[in-house]
Amino acid sequence: MEERSEEEALRELEKIDGVGPAKARLLYDAGHTSIESIKALSLKELEKIEKLGEATAKKIYSALHTEEQ
Numbered sequence: 001m002e003e004r005s006e007e008e009a010l011r012e013l014e015k016i017d018g019v020g021p022a023k024a025r026l027l028y029d030a031g032h033t034s035i036e037s038i039k040a041l042s043l044k045e046l047e048k049i050e051k052l053g054e055a056t057a058k059k060i061y062s063a064l065h066t067e068e069q
Contacts, residue, residue: 017063
């Protein structure tokens with residue numbers, strides 16, 4: 001997998017339903033730089049990301065685990 005720039009990673013994260021620039025930055029700063037890495041997290045792990053919030057964590061988790069429609 002090729003290295004992506006921070007800007008490219010943030011743009012990718014913003015494609016997740018419920019994630020705008022601020023939430024993308026929180027996820028990125030927590031070490032999650034791709035949709036795949038976030039999809040691999042459990043709901044509990046998402047909820048532990050500082051300042052993300054339980055409601056947002058649930059929305060992100062839901063969005064990533066119901067895409068296969």
